[in-house]
Amino acid sequence: MNDHISSAYDRDLEVITTLIVKMGGLVEDAITNAARSLGDRDVELAEVVRKADKAIDALEEQINEEAARTIALRAPVSKDLRAILTVLRLAASLERIGDYAKNIAKRTSVLVEMAPVSGSDAALRRMAREVEGMLKDTLDAYVRGDARLAEEVRQRDQEVDQMYNALFREFLTFMMEDPRNITACMHLHFMAKNIERMGDLTTNMAEQVIYLVTGVMPDEARPKGDRTSYVSDAR
């Protein structure tokens, strides 16, 4: 790091890195709080998540500007360019994850008005926790430049997919049992889908980290577990 090139560019990159890590921290919090607000039926916490999304969006904006400025001024090449491009992609994914968390919080505000659907809160919470753990490890992998940890995250997405499959079937069953469950179950299903998408985005981020560290994009040999597109009925 102390060679002659480390200079203005490195300082710029560090500023951007700090911003992205800060953004990551906010998104981690958003997932935790969104899941908690659902589990505890806490409307105020849901409101906190919705407000926090503004800060996440603002940070993305700032990262985009800083990155554009750095590219324009320093004209980075090879690994340096890769570092900037990675940051841009990470920021975009984080912003999307933040949006999903906000959407969960919005639906929570609606759901608390309805009778709870037994057991599904806990399952959604477990799923959210898994994704949050994946995001934490991805951010850690990014900060430490640890491609192995990122690769491990990539493999874990399958578990989230499986949890989503199980919930999908569960909601179908609930809805067939009693049509009064349909409204609540539709909201819960969208929440589950949101969390599943968060898992996918986190996996993309992990792939970006691998690309940043190794210079090679990992191949498609990733286990996939979402099979609900083939489900025709609950049996």
Added chain:
Amino acid sequence: MKGPVLTETTLSLIAAIPMPVLVIGQDERIRATNPALDAILGRDLTGKHHITALRQPGVIDAIARVRGSGGAASVRFVSRDRDKDTPYLVHITAASNDIVLCLEDQSAAEDVGKMRRDFVANVSHELRTPLTALLGFIETLGGAARDDATARARFLGIMAHEAERMTRLVDDLLSLSRVEEDERVRPRELVDLCGLLASVIKGLEPQAAAADVTVRLDLARDVMRVPGDAGQLTQVFANLIENGIKYGGSGKELVITLHEPTNHLRLRGQGVQISVTDKGDGIASHHIARLTERFYRVDTHRSREVGGTGLGLAIVKHIVNRHRGHLLIESELGQGTRVSIFLPVESLS
């Protein structure tokens, strides 16, 4: 902007603090950490920007506040390692141009709160189940089954059973709170363990016969006097032998052994070991550490079926503690279980 380099002495002083400590310099970079902190956040943090190391918005905002206004702040920080969350209270203090973070582990405090909540929830739940059954049967007896003699007899039998279960639970709760109350009062009288064991076994004979279990007593001595509370020790052995019959009964044999007193490290002196050994199904290792927790059950359904309250081993542990003794549970799946109590032979005072 960097400020003077921290001296060897300062660094070694920081390293010697048992609490996790992190020092942030004027340039927002980490100037120093100690091993306790490295264990939480990872090594080689010195020189990195604090945001990359800490990341959690609550802490970062608080650092910015302290940086802006001086003074101090305390915020929550959760370190996450796989499935285990450890909550910390982070004390942030401005010290000349630096900012010092001290992490205080909150898990013990939060665990106590959680245990208390769980306890109340458990007791309510345990009492509600038999009560619901009782109310249900009372309703049926008052209505549909009013004139049905066969149903009445059967329902009254179930009601008696449920009421007994509640009584047992309340008894156990009371004796648990009594034992806890005088846990610090050492027992003064001398008790003969051999006579005590024999009378406990005699009392449980009908139960053993019903479960088709042979209870064998194996004594290294004819008389073994230890300082103790006869009533409480009776409760301990009755509990252990009853457990052996209930849960280790498939082994058909229960051996109670009183060993020759020897020097025991755990007791820091002469102690006698009494073991209750069954050849039943055994207990999986991940359950063993938690067996003495209140209401912890390896198999909830089975325990209720045989009338367990989930408090037996918690009571045993407290009584053994009062006697300055030691409880040891060893088990292997499919081989059986051995529960041993070590009691000091002479009072230390």
